[in-house]
Amino acid sequence: MTYSEPARPADSRARSLASSSSSAVPPTGITIYGCGQDEAALFRELAPRYDVIPTIAEAPVSEANVELAAGNPCISIGHKTRVTNPTLLALAETGVRYISTRSIGYNHIDVKYAESIGITVENVAYSPDSVADFTLMQMLMLMRNAKTIISRAGVHDYRLNDVRGRELRDLTVGVVGTGRIGAAVMDRLQGFGCRTLAYDTRPVAAAEYVSLDELLRSSDIVTLHTPLTPDTHHLLNGERIEQMKPGAFVINTGRGPLIDTEALVPALESGRLGGAALDVLEGEEGIFYADHRDKPIKNKLLLLLQELPNVIVSPHTAYYTDHALSDTVENSIANCMKFEGRNQHG
Incomplete structure (x- = not known):
């Protein structure tokens, strides 16, 4: 039209x-x-x-x-x-x-x-506030097992069981990419009292900058806010996922190919990683922003991720305010x- x-x-x-x-x-x-x-x-x-x-x-x-x-x-x-x-x-x-x-x-x-x-x-x-707000929401949802709690409540299962949450003040958050959005995320994290680490090839924000290797080893949550370039494609690959703290969580509101999804899925399935919140995903083109209720989804990794109780998938909507x-x-x-x-x- x-x-x-x-x-x-x-x-x-x-x-x-x-x-x-x-x-x-x-x-x-x-x-x-x-x-x-x-x-x-x-x-x-x-x-x-x-x-x-x-x-x-x-x-x-x-x-x-x-x-x-x-x-x-x-x-x-x-x-x-x-x-x-x-x-x-x-x-x-x-x-x-x-x-x-x-x-x-x-x-x-x-x-x-x-x-x-x-x-x-x-x-x-x-x-940058739109994506920064959404990122904090994802962190809190992961830390409080929101996906499991909401799905159980939907079928009238109100037991506590294994859904005990964690508090951000007890955790270390690693922010990869400290441009306008990454800096806005760090500003918000100050109010939660957690330790925040930062990595960027061009440090500009007032932050505790460390190497990427140290950030991955030390962070309970890693959130990605870097542009997608040839250098950042599969920034989180299998090798770097292995470097991450056992049970750590990853959040991606940047671009899907920042993460090697084929390496991410088994790390989540095995419990090597504690969970993930993914607003962007490799192969999202042609799927996100369309109604697929009556159509097959050809991205098998997306289907696997959505089945996992410790993974939140949203359709590239963090910016949408x-x-x-x-x-x-x-x-x-x-x-x-x-x-x-x-x-x-x-």
Whole structure:
């Protein structure tokens, strides 16, 4: 589904801004791909403030719909579907020169190839609090055996049995990656009184930094907040999982391939690790964000993980709050406008 619509200023101030802007230059067109209904509503609301005419497509960008970008050198894309190199080439041939991806990560797009054909790719920033809050929730759910307690209560089994929890103040938490999200997680952990260790190739936060090996050996909980790069792919592989403290827990709200899932599953099944909370997973593409109640799941490791009582799986939803979504949409528009400005004046 696609549509274009003229800017409609939402209030007198926005109307004044749009009017003064449009008197100097015509409205800017931006094509937005892979846009859900919630994002579409925000694009409609925010576009007038920037004197933008949005063309919104529910479908992700592909070779079949690049014509929707004709005349619009800037486009915005979602992170849920990989952008192929043939699609990038088709976009370049259509006149696209800038892509704003509505995500922090770039692993769904070949940035170097895009640059080689004249397309600049940039990400967006959004409130780190969304992912940080979710990460703390996952920690607490793991420490208090929430999955088992809730599932038992659902069948009216209210016994305590073996669901005694642990308190964060008694534990050491290792934070891998201390950018905006990792730092926000550490800020929250201070209130729980636990010891916090940190690892990053570029230490910037006020934290107790240690080597990755020491962090893995010493931490009761390891939480991952590093970007996915060739160097961080399978950062937690079989060898590093063996280094972890026996019974430790792992949390991943970064990117699925940070963990070697084939090595993780047996460590969880055997009790070598105490549990895991995974908001992202290798092979999630084509599964997360879709209704599969009446469809087979081909990712067998996902099915195995969901069966384990000590594993919480959520469908890449840590970022998904009203505040973060608004940040994402507005910053995607702003990025496109900045690129247009650089081209016009630089």
